[in-house]
Amino acid sequence: MNKLIILFAFTVLILSACNQAAKTRQVPANISEAFVKLHPNATILKWNDEPPIWEAKYKDGEEKGAVSFNDKAEVTETELVIAESQLPNASAIPDYIKAHYPNEKIQGCEKITKQDGSNTYEIQITGKEIVFDGEGKYLSEEKD
Structure with a gap:
């Protein structure tokens, strides 16, 4: 009985992980390109996917911030650490x-x-x- 419970729990865990992976989207090319045009030398620290907005957290030399884009690759907001x-x-x-x-x-x-x-x-x-x-x-x- 214990093996059956462990097997069931493991199956639920695997299915949950697969479901999370299915929800992850790739950054669209037009949005990546728009970011590079704004900050060609920046390092992207993280992309946040908050549909319909994509947010790139970055570091560019001493500058740290974030840029949010809509699905048309238009900047909707910038955040700059000051x-x-x-x-x-x-x-x-x-x-x-x-x-x-x-x-x-x-x-x-x-x-x-x-x-x-x-x-x-x-x-x-x-x-x-x-x-x-x-x-x-x-x-x-x-x-x-």
Whole structure:
């Protein structure tokens, strides 16, 4: 009886793994080519497949970020890791973090540029991302 249970569990595990593999898609050529045109010297760290969006996380020299593409290989969003000193409105964002999250320190900053050219800034603190607009005004809090 124990052998039958083990065999059944093993079969379920194998079928589950095969099902996951079937869900993995290849990065379309037009999207790979669009990325290479933007960042010809970059190293792709990871592709995220979030249909209908493909996101390439990359490193290009000292620059780290991500680029999201739609199925037409158009850039829908870029994320760029930036230094705290590159945040808009000088001290507005760090001051907001100190006032509203007094026990936290800024762990990272990203500049997000949408397809329409608008910018937001995501500030990472423990377990959260705090989002600000291009002027440095608070927009929202998201779980990380």
